[in-house]
Amino acid sequence: MRTSRKLLISALLVIVLTVAAVPFLNLTVYTPARAAEAYISAIEHADAERAFSYLSSPTPSSTLALNHDVLSAAPDLPRDAEAKTVSIDDDHAKVSLSYVLSSQTQTVDLSMVKLPAAAGLFDRWVIEQKKWPTLDLQVEGSSTATVNGYGVAAGTVPVLFPATYLVGFDATYLKSKPERAEVIAPTDTAQITLSPEPTAKLEQAVNKQVSEHLHKCVKAKTLYPSDCVFGYDTDNEILGDVKWSLVREPRVSLAASGNDLELTPSTVEVRIQGRYRDIVTAAEHDFDETLSFVMGGSVIVKSSQVRFDPRRLGDVTVK
Incomplete structure (x- = not known):
């Protein structure tokens, strides 16, 4: 009986300490800035699935370029992310995010939104995307193209940011020289026109x-x-x-x-x-x-x- 009572008291003490620590952890660990840095870390490691967990986005029109394979084949991915929470207003926040892509430091402003708390306790902040960043592929003479070597339909292609994409096409009768495009922010649309060359x-x-x-x-x-x-x-x-x-x-x-x-x-x-x-x-x-x-x-x-x-x-x- 004494052992059971001790275990119960210990468990209650852990719960009390955890609940007491939640406000501190939400202020220091589960912050909008940390969420933005975690998103960049996921992109840096080509972990598309993990990156999705830090996004609040509409359903994409196509998922062909939203995967690990496309990211892992990217010519360059972001690194050295640093984020600062600029303001918090209830369940919305503004974050200034900087990172390095293609040896250039980029800084973008992000809108963050707070989702229902994880485990009912810890804040869960994600990047709010009103629309997906895209590659706008204008391809003369072909209905398809490749993004980092993977086939997609020509036209508007949703992608993950930030990343560098190598776009081209190699069809039966026409091919193109690859074009390099960088998508820097969640609002970006990179327009690429591919000129055909005969095969x-x-x-x-x-x-x-x-x-x-x-x-x-x-x-x-x-x-x-x-x-x-x-x-x-x-x-x-x-x-x-x-x-x-x-x-x-x-x-x-x-x-x-x-x-x-x-x-x-x-x-x-x-x-x-x-x-x-x-x-x-x-x-x-x-x-x-x-x-x-x-x-x-x-x-x-x-x-x-x-x-x-x-x-x-x-x-x-x-x-």
């Missing part, structure tokens, strides 16, 4: 379309093949059909011009053969001419589909 597969696809276009054109039996970028001018009367053939195909290569892709101008030579009646003498003659022109054009990639729109640059010349 080897795109050049192969365009080469096939260019070849098919020209071989279709030379099957024509008229002076001006339909929907083609070349034709033959003459004042004489053509007798019967003409025969076209391809003498020199263009060398296909692509170049990016801003967000557009263009076929690098290249010389094409075609041969036309037939018979004509001279409009002055009425004499009939065979003719055999080689025509030369410079071919260009634009390339459009949408939904993994490639379309080549040919264009002639300058006049057709007779060799």
